[in-house]
Amino acid sequence: MNKLHAMNTFVQICESGSLTKAAEALDTSLPTVVRTLASLEEHLNTRLFNRTTRKITLTEEGHLYLSRCRRILFDIEDAELELNSQQSKPSGKLTITAPVNFGNQQVSPLVNQFLKQHDQIKIDLLLGDKNINLVEESIDVAIRIGPLADSSMVAKNVGHVRRVICASPRFLNNYPYVKTPKDLLKLPCIRFSPLSHGGNWNFYQGDKVLSIKVDGPLYCTEISAMRQAVLDDIGVGIFLSYQVQAQLDAGTLVPILTDYEPEPLPVSVVYSHAKLMSSRVRVFVDWMTLNLKEQMDKTKQR
Known part of the structure; x- marks a missing residue:
């Protein structure tokens, strides 16, 4: 087994999200990718992925191995670049x-x-x-x-970010019935231009897209103003996950409708x-x- 080739195949599977897409990216066949992964797991005596009929996910050991593989492949590429560029x-x-x-x-x-x-x-x-x-x-x-x-x-x-719909705990105490995207039609929503599509928020129910026309007392063009409005109980907001991670961790904002979240970006x-x-x-x-x-x-x- 060519270890570097196997590492590269493993990293490509992780980045592509599926064996089929990895085969396409590597310009090889699906059986070749499957055999390479099987040989690598047998060599390591470790399962790197949990597999179902719908998707594959990294095991804990897979996450650790992925970080090491990326570092090794990067160092090799960096060394080749230094030699080829002829500059220190x-x-x-x-x-x-x-x-x-x-x-x-x-x-x-x-x-x-x-x-x-x-x-x-x-x-x-x-x-x-x-x-x-x-x-x-x-x-x-x-x-x-x-x-x-x-x-x-x-x-x-390099990754993905979720689009998170959230509100303050105090606000949700007054609106405990929020269970589906259609419930937002009864709620004040804080609109933010980059994450709204003509005033609509898009949700997903399986393969079906649910487009909800939201409205509320405030329209923002700057994320910190929108976040503060939601913290001040003015309404519900939609954010990229990193924009409210601190507030979610602290519990000052609470995610809602997580089963209907739009696809990550x-x-x-x-x-x-x-x-x-x-x-x-x-x-x-x-x-x-x-x-x-x-x-x-x-x-x-x-």
Whole structure:
């Protein structure tokens, strides 16, 4: 068994979410992926996935092995990059963009770590919630939340964020009957432009999409104002999970309608393949992809 090949196959299964999609990404057959995974588990004498007819999920041992495999594969790729680039250290300036809240919470601390390890690189970190054109604005790398619409971009997935509907415990004491999305028609809802579709909130019941027209006393264009309104018992709000994680952990906000949550949104490290990738961009993309993915995996397991 080729261990590196098996590790790479295992990581691709994790990132693709299924054996079939992993086979497509690796440009190989499904039986080959199945055999490689079986050989790896037999070699390790450990089950890496729990399998059902509908999905596969990592075991606890699988989570530990995934982190090690990613690190090993990253170190190998990094070593090859250093040899091929014929330069000891990448240098120059990078321009990076990310959403405001996610950038402050997740991206900025990692950028600081990166700069400590690469003292010949300078970074302009632009935090903003508008998706700007990377090529036109001379942006090297973007951290994006949501599906990628521009086919000229390359996206490396690092995880997903939930869309959470929540309210304060005091508010819910007055509205104990909230059981289905249709119950929101009777409630005041705080609307926030990026997460509403023409004033509608979308929910899922199996394969069926339920679109609910919400209304309420407040419309916000800034997430902190919306969060405070929900904390102040003004109404129900819909958030990306990281935007209210502290409040959910503290119990000052409570999730509702979790069985009907919209599909999670992908988080990606994005760059343009229209431009020749410099060594500093390559090093940053690989480093950020690995470390942001590990950071989000830890957050997901809390």
